[in-house]
Amino acid sequence: MNIYIIGAGAIGKALAVCLSRNGKTVRLIRGSVDHGKQYTEKLTVKTGTGQELTAAITFNTLSNFSGLDGIVVLTNKSFGNEELAEKLKHKAGHTPIILLQNGLGIEQPFTNRDFKHIYRGVLFATSQIISENEVRYKPVAPSPIGTIRQSTILTETVVRELDSPDFRFVTEKHIDKIIWKKAIANCVFNSICPLLDVDNGIFHRNTRAFSLAKSIIGECVLISSKKGIDLKAEEIEEQVISISKMSDGQFISTLQDIRNKRRTEIDTLNLEVFRIAKHMGLDAQVQQTKLLGDLVQLKSDLNQ
Numbered sequence: 001m002n003i004y005i006i007g008a009g010a011i012g013k014a015l016a017v018c019l020s021r022n023g024k025t026v027r028l029i030r031g032s033v034d035h036g037k038q039y040t041e042k043l044t045v046k047t048g049t050g051q052e053l054t055a056a057i058t059f060n061t062l063s064n065f066s067g068l069d070g071i072v073v074l075t076n077k078s079f080g081n082e083e084l085a086e087k088l089k090h091k092a093g094h095t096p097i098i099l100l101q102n103g104l105g106i107e108q109p110f111t112n113r114d115f116k117h118i119y120r121g122v123l124f125a126t127s128q129i130i131s132e133n134e135v136r137y138k139p140v141a142p143s144p145i146g147t148i149r150q151s152t153i154l155t156e157t158v159v160r161e162l163d164s165p166d167f168r169f170v171t172e173k174h175i176d177k178i179i180w181k182k183a184i185a186n187c188v189f190n191s192i193c194p195l196l197d198v199d200n201g202i203f204h205r206n207t208r209a210f211s212l213a214k215s216i217i218g219e220c221v222l223i224s225s226k227k228g229i230d231l232k233a234e235e236i237e238e239q240v241i242s243i244s245k246m247s248d249g250q251f252i253s254t255l256q257d258i259r260n261k262r263r264t265e266i267d268t269l270n271l272e273v274f275r276i277a278k279h280m281g282l283d284a285q286v287q288q289t290k291l292l293g294d295l296v297q298l299k300s301d302l303n304q
């Protein structure tokens with residue numbers, strides 16, 4: 001089965017190499033450009049355990065395909081989903097689409113356009129670009145995948161295609177809960193770390209930073225519970241500490257984006273929690289989450 005990965009960034013490159021080494025036919029499709037060029041590059045993935053995984057990967061752009069037959073995996077920044085969904089509507093409307101991006105509501109461009117097979121994955125891995133053809137990749141735990149709408153193609157089938165020894169995936173029945181749990185952790189990391197200009201380790205090293213994290217978690221859990229998602233603040237606090245320890249010294253994507261003058265994904269994190277809360281008349285309950293989101297947005301705009 002062909003696997004098309006859209007978005008040749010840190011995650012897309014790591015996944016392409018891991019799948020290709022596992023014998024899959026992988027094409028890495030550029031997310032932000034569509035210049036019609038096809039080329040092959042040797043990519044190297046440096047793992048946390050000092051291994052170097054390499055594979056020759058073919059890059060391509062969407063206009064070279066009239067249809068995408070197989071599986072489509074999105075590893076582009078989620079703010080590109082609206083435009084991509086429009087482009088993919090006639091090329092992949094009946095193809096399984098797996099979104100591996102962080103954030104809340106990022107699948108809406110696809111659900112709105114009635115794509116038939118939509119899945120979401122929640123990444124428990126980190127990857128950073130080192131140079132054009134090298135990434136540093138660290139798996140933390142197998143990444144769960146679940147279906148967003150009932151589909152005739154089983155999640156197990158999709159997971160079997162994407163799972164490889166170096167980049168693990170597992171099926172998840174209650175993906176909504178995992179999406180919220182990770183999104184709340186991201187509301188913490190992707191706002192506080194860029195604003196303090198520090199690495200992810202800050203929460204296990206500094207009690208004041210962790211206390212701020214707990215306030216954000218408390219606000220977000222209130223909103224998730226109103227949406228019928230049963231999450232406890234304590235389990236997210238534990239997750240934040242665990243991610244903080246595992247990724248000590250690494251910089252969260254939002255901080256890297258601000259430093260590199262790129263658009264951030266904060267709109268689908270803190271600012272989306274605020275929007276959801278406002279819709280339920282609970283905007284007063286998430287003021288800290290919103291303030292941090294606004295500050296990140298402002299910091300990003302001022303740095304352009």
Ligand SMILES: NC(=O)C1=CN([C@@H]2O[C@H](COP(=O)(O)OP(=O)(O)OC[C@H]3O[C@@H](n4cnc5c(N)ncnc54)[C@H](OP(=O)(O)O)[C@@H]3O)[C@@H](O)[C@H]2O)C=CC1
Nearest residue numbers: 007008009010011030031032076077080101102123126127
């Ligand atoms: N890196 C990590 O450790 C983790 C990342 N994630 C999530 O995974 C996703 C990918 O992250 P990551 O690989 O780090 O990000 P990168 O910034 O490294 O790469 C993202 C890619 O998105 C594409 N892109 C950028 N802007 C647009 C646009 N406007 N329209 C379409 N495509 C665009 C680009 O692809 P191209 O170069 O092909 O144009 C870019 O290379 C994000 O949603 C992130 O939140 C989740 C957990 C961990």
Ligand SMILES: CC(C)(CO)C(=O)C(=O)O
Nearest residue numbers: 125126189243247252253
């Ligand atoms: C919180 C973290 C580090 C977990 O993988 C992440 O989601 C990211 O880097 O974007």
